[in-house]
Amino acid sequence: MQVEIWLWSLQANNSTLERYHGLLSADERARADRFVKPRDAASFTAGRARLREILGAEIGRDPASLVFKYGPQGKPSLVDGPAFNLSHSGGLAALAIAGTDILGIDIEKIRPVETGVAERFFSSQESRDLATLPPSQWLEGFYRCWTRKEAVIKAVGQGLSMPLDSFDVTLLPDTPAKLSRITGGDARDWQLAHFIPTAGFKGALAVRTNGTSLKLNWRERL
Numbered sequence: 001m002q003v004e005i006w007l008w009s010l011q012a013n014n015s016t017l018e019r020y021h022g023l024l025s026a027d028e029r030a031r032a033d034r035f036v037k038p039r040d041a042a043s044f045t046a047g048r049a050r051l052r053e054i055l056g057a058e059i060g061r062d063p064a065s066l067v068f069k070y071g072p073q074g075k076p077s078l079v080d081g082p083a084f085n086l087s088h089s090g091g092l093a094a095l096a097i098a099g100t101d102i103l104g105i106d107i108e109k110i111r112p113v114e115t116g117v118a119e120r121f122f123s124s125q126e127s128r129d130l131a132t133l134p135p136s137q138w139l140e141g142f143y144r145c146w147t148r149k150e151a152v153i154k155a156v157g158q159g160l161s162m163p164l165d166s167f168d169v170t171l172l173p174d175t176p177a178k179l180s181r182i183t184g185g186d187a188r189d190w191q192l193a194h195f196i197p198t199a200g201f202k203g204a205l206a207v208r209t210n211g212t213s214l215k216l217n218w219r220e221r222l
Contacts, residue, residue, distance in 0.1 A: 144170075
């Protein structure tokens with residue numbers, strides 16, 4: 001299964017933001033207006049407008065005319081369009097498009113994290129694996145696990161209603177990205193991929209491919 005991936009910066013000058021603003025729907029403009037910080041409003045606008053441009057080009061339609069619908073947990077999808085998933089962190093955005101809606105992507109800017117966060121959000125197996133890493137590798141291991149778990153959660157589309165200890169992902173540096181266990185399903189149906197968006201970031205992709213191999217096609221990179 002081929003997955004197309006785009007990466008772009010959420011920084012834009014005033015003239016570009018003005019053009020982007022014109023591509024948004026009324027509800028997206030309202031969401032942008034609710035941000036307290038102008039920088040956050042600008043990042044949201046740049047993310048959603050560029051998403052519209054990419055999807056519009058994929059299906060040959062005016063970006064401003066696209067209509068999104070949302071699942072019970074807020075996962076967006078495109079009416080009469082390809083399956084996609086969007087993530088953003090630290091001024092960057094990442095978009096994945098594939099032939100299945102069981103698709104999730106996550107990017108994270110690496111920041112200091114307290115060890116208690118892993119104990120709270122990781123499964124028992126993941127916590128044990130993370131504990132084997134020396135202090136100098138702990139943070140990298142944490143973000144490998146975090147992005148992979150977040151990508152799986154986004155693919156399933158249940159949000160935080162999906163128990164975080166109901167599945168295990170790999171996180172050790174010499175182990176390929178993999179879903180090794182999932183409650184109520186077969187981990188072999190899933191493919192995970194690890195990538196580095198740019199220096200100081202981690203990224204992961206999760207797709208339920210039902211046993212087929214996964215190929216990443218980079219359409220736009222930083």
